[in-house]
Amino acid sequence: METWFVVINFLCVAVLIIKSLLLCRTAGKKLPPGPSLIYSNFLALTNSISEVEPILKKFKSRYGPLITLFVCSRPSIFVCNHSLAYQFLIKKGAIFADRRRSSVPNIHLASYGPTWRVLRRNLASEVLHPFSLKSHSWVRKWVLQILLSRLQEQKKGAGIKVIDHFMHAMFCMSVIMCFGKKLDEHRINDIARVQRRLLLFVHSYHFNIINAFPRLGKILFRNRWNEFLQKIDDQEQVLIPLIESRIKTAKSAPKSERIVAYVDTLVNLELPEEDGNGGKLTLMDMVTMCDEFFNASTDTTANSLQWIMANLVKHPHIQRKLYDEIISVVGNPPPPPPPGIEPESVINEEDLKKMPYLKAVVLESLRRHPPAHFVVPHRVTKEVEVLGFTIPEGTTxxxxxxxxxxxxxxxxxxxxxxxxxxMDFNGDFDINGRKGIKMMPFGAGRRMCPASDLALLHLQYFVANLIWYFEWRTPEGYDVDLSEKIEFTVAMKNPLQAQISPRTEKITS
Known part of the structure; x- marks a missing residue:
């Protein structure tokens, strides 16, 4: 109770100070419309951005496509219009390509400058290079084996809570791509445990306050800050030995399983001096980069995969049409492999190129249910005028x-x-938004997700194989609710349950 009393008084004083600063900072400038200063800060400090989204939808009808919420001493502007997004991210991309200052090496959070370019170029030219992606084919097959095994073990029953299996499979793939080798399940679970604990803390209310007011927040929530530091230490204790092991044994892996691991590319990476980050990455820096790699490639892909399968269960005629396309390309499926046994046959990357309806299904799900409802916030590098409104330098x-x-x-x-x-786009839909933004599940412009092509490949690969091997349907008495009211919670809190049956049971000679 005492803590809350201190927090409330602190916020009241902070708002008065902020209001004074804003009056000086924005004097004579017409910002996009939005709610009052006090209400803005209350929303920002007491809610995550996903919790604010329903309120922002109501604000859109009241204030228009640009909405201002004040967070601490700076305005934050929300863009909910595709043509404005195109103007900001494509036409004026350099002005809107920055991020809030970050002291750690990180592609998503790095300022728009030399360090960001080096980190992004490294990921794109090494791990995400077409040759590297091709060398990962055995990784995808091994992860598919894990996923099929887990589904086979639980297919007899009322239904399968698929999100847990999707999460595990995608995380296994991220771990192999990061460290370049298969790890036993115990080691993978250790990595997942420290990653999940840290991620949940970063999205907590207390961290939201600490992040907004770093100095005072660390004092007010000293125990929580120490808890955060302990979680960082736990993560380093698990990941650093794996990084050191990979550095020592990178060339000893069997040729058939040798890939360009993400850690390999970080060892000799030189950061430029311009941003004050010159020199090679430390082990702790590599932990930060691996953390970003896991977070960016696991939850988003697993949740997108669940949304696709949920829609295919909800719409069996679409599932049937997709299955018909698949067998027209690769023929009827073999029996599903017993748990722990490698699949006799899989749909490979070359087969996927011959399946336009599969790609259409994936794109439609990304339109209807994007991996995140907001991309990582951008920061304006200089003042600009838009629709008669002023967007000050430094605005989020x-x-x-x-x-x-x-x-x-x-x-x-x-x-x-x-x-x-x-299908009307003949397989040539502009998901990058270069010609015009119609949807942006991976962002757009200079800060667009560098792994968008990899995400599309993984989604098409796993959807195709899961539909090829199994028919998916809901358990008796259960329905998949995809209404707008709960579309966010379906993926995150009320996972899809499904029954599966091998396709071969329905195939006659």
Whole structure:
């Protein structure tokens, strides 16, 4: 109770100070409209950005496509219009490509400058290079074996809570791509444990306060700050031995399983001096980079995979059409392998290129249910004028990705799951937004997710193989609710349950 009393008084004083600063900072400038200063800060400090989203949707009808919320001493502007997003991210990309200052090496959070370019170029030219992706084919096959085994072990029953299996499979793949070798399940679970504990803490209310007011927040929530430091230490204790082991044994792996691991690319990486980060990465820096690699490639892919399968269960006629396309390319499936046994046959990357409807299904799900409803916030590097409003230098910009994918001025019947809408593009839909942003599940412009092509490959690969091997349906008495009211919680809190049966049981000679 005493802590809350201190926090409330602190916030009241902070708001008065902030208001004075803002009056000086924004004097004579017309910011985009939004709620009052006090209400803005209350929303920002007591809610995560996902919890603010329903409120922002209501604000859109009141204030328009640009909404200002004040967070601490700076305005944050929310963009919920695709044409404005195109203007900001493509036409004026350099001005809107920055991030808030970060003291750790990180592609997502690094300022727009030399360090960011080196880190991004390293990931794109090494791990995400087409040759490297091809060398990962055995990784995808091994992870598919793990996923099929886990589904086979639980297919007899009322239903399968698939998100746990999807999360485990995607995390296994991230670990192999990061460290370049298979790890036993115990070691993988250790990594997952420290990663999950840290991620949950970073998204907690207390960390939100600490992040907003670093100096005072560490005093007010000293125990929580120490808990955060302990979680960082736990992560380093698990990951550093794996990094050191990979550095020593990188060349000893069997040729058939030798890949360009992410850690390999970090060892000799030289950061430029311009940003004050010159020199090689330390082991702790590598832990930070591995942390980003895991977080960026696991939850987003697993949740997107669940949304796709949920829609295919909800719409069996689409599942059947997709299955018909798959067997027209690769033929009827073999029996599902027993748990722990490598699949007799899999749909490979070359096969996927011959399946346009599969790609349409994936794109439609990304439009309807993007991996995140907001991309990582951008920061304006110099003052600009937009629609008669002033956006000051240093302003944080948030892009409401989910809203753009449901814009009725761009998409006919946007709430409908209709993959056929993407067949009209003949497999050449501009997901990068260079010609115009219609949806942006991976962001757009200079800070677009560098692994978007890898994500699309993984989604197509696993969807194709899961539909090829099994027919998916809901358990008796259960329905998949994809209504707008709960579309976010379905993926995160109320996972899809499904029954599966081997396709071969329905195939006659």
């Amino acid at each position: 910009i948030h892009f409401m990705v989910a809203e753009m994918g449901l814009d009725p001025t761009v998409w006919d019947d946007p709430m409908e799951f209709n993959p056929e809408r993407f």
